Amino acid sequence: MSTQASERSLDELTLDSKLSLEDLVDRSALREMVHSFYELFRIPLRIYSEDGVLLSDVAEQPAIYAYLNEYRGAREALLALVQRVKGIDPKVDGELTQPCITGAVYQVFAIQYDGRQIGRLILGPFRSPEHREIPRGLLDLDPGLDIAKLKPLLAQLPLAGHDTVTHIARHLKGALDLILFSGHKALLTTNMHLASVRESFRELQEKNTKLQEAYNRLKELDRLKSNFLATVSHELRTPLTSIIGYSEMLAEGIAGDMNDEQKEFVTTIHDKGEQLLELIMGLLDLSKLESGTMSLNRREIEIEPLLEDVASTLQPTARKKGVNLVARNSLGLPGIWADPERLRQVLLNLTENAIKFTPEGGTVELSADAGFMDADDDDGEGGGMVLFSNKRPAVELTVTDSGIGIPDHEKARVFDAFYQVDGSSTREAGGTGLGLSIVKRLVDAHDGRIDIRDNEPHGAQFVVTLPRRRASLSG
Ligand SMILES: Nc1ncnc2c1ncn2[C@@H]1O[C@H](COP(=O)(O)OP(=O)(O)O)[C@@H](O)[C@H]1O
Ligand SMILES: [Mg+2]
Structure with missing residues (x-):
């Protein structure tokens, strides 16, 4: 498990891991940037991540769309168009134009970072200076549509030449690059920090396991020692009782008279025997207490x-x-x-x-x-x-x-x-x-x-x- 974790953290640190736009950008910075561009050029713009998540949006619904939405045929065509625009894949560094049913256009640009496409920038709808007429197909969408009403609404759509739009897109992408770069830097720093924390945690865990093992070994040794002491003490006690008993009898003269020196020797044997017995009784007590077999x-x-x-x-x-x-x-x-x-x-x-x-x-x-x-x-x-x-x-x-x-x-x-x-x-x-x-x-x-x-x-x-x-x- 620990190796898996460290592999993962390594992966997060490398540039070629699958970074997504939403991981990299700071949402509020992105929103601010998109708004300031909209204030400047008044062209609706949206940013989608590679997975189709809408990250930023400053488009108000154009008045002409509101009108078209009232008629079923037009509404369906608009819906289909929006789906198509969302689905456009301009490929890395690419750019695609999608005409709208109103004759206006959407311009879709790839957002790339580190040689990979990570999102899309959609500008539009806007109309080019050449385009003034209502396309013929539009009126065919629904019999209720009124050309007299459509004309002034179409005129409200923002006007921009292709060059201008490309220009705007280039600046936008430049600014976005900066946001992406600082976002990536922050992400790397965080990940690096996380990885080092994870690594120290793993080391700690390893040490902990080793300590636990050593502790268990010591405990087992301690148990063996106690068992050994208990057995040995028990076996020593019986012969020792005899030594004490017989030396006592000798000193008392039960086996015949002894001279003073003999008596002194036997008394020493007796005293040392008592001392030894005390030690053995102590050991027995201790081992009983250690093993929990002493009942109170x-x-x-x-x-x-x-x-x-x-x-x-x-x-x-x-x-x-x-x-x-x-x-x-x-x-x-x-x-x-x-x-x-x-x-x-x-x-x-x-x-x-x-x-x-x-x-x-x-x-x-x-x-x-x-x-x-x-x-x-x-x-x-x-x-x-x-x-x-x-x-x-x-x-x-x-x-x-x-x-x-x-x-x-x-x-x-x-x-x-x-x-x-x-x-x-x-x-x-x-x-x-x-x-x-x-x-x-x-x-x-x-x-x-x-x-x-x-x-x-x-x-x-x-x-x-x-x-x-x-x-x-x-x-
Ligand atoms: N009342 C005390 N005053 C000073 N030192 C003490 C006292 N009680 C215990 N000790 C110290 O603690 C040690 C351990 O005591 P103990 O376990 O009873 O062993 P022992 O009495 O066999 O030496 C003693 O050897 C002594 O150094
Ligand atoms: Mg003592």
């Missing part, structure tokens, strides 16, 4: 107990690091519609990070507040209803720390899988870089949103906004 078990849950639970779970970790962990009172807040296990996982991840990236003596605070969120934040069905209600009630769960903080340019990236902000403090802290990407996906699955803000004077603040009610019940 949502129900109405209270916020206060959830915050208390997360805080007390991580209290030992915080204490070990010398970080002060508090859950601010959020009694009286309405419940939210969420999966309690998954929401707990979200808050645990965020709080764990907050503790991890806060130096000794710092504070981590969990809190909840009532708020609102845009109804179209989740690209769900609510989007079309923005006009009616673009805010829906929400709850904001906030984890604030006084730690190292997150630079602005890293804020979006920390949600990528395996991404960790560079710097020795991060490296020291360990971890896999999966936590936040799981958090983000879990929040998305809840039709919620997560934002990172700065805590003043230093530290980070993660805000999870979740809709308070079921999507179908809200808005």
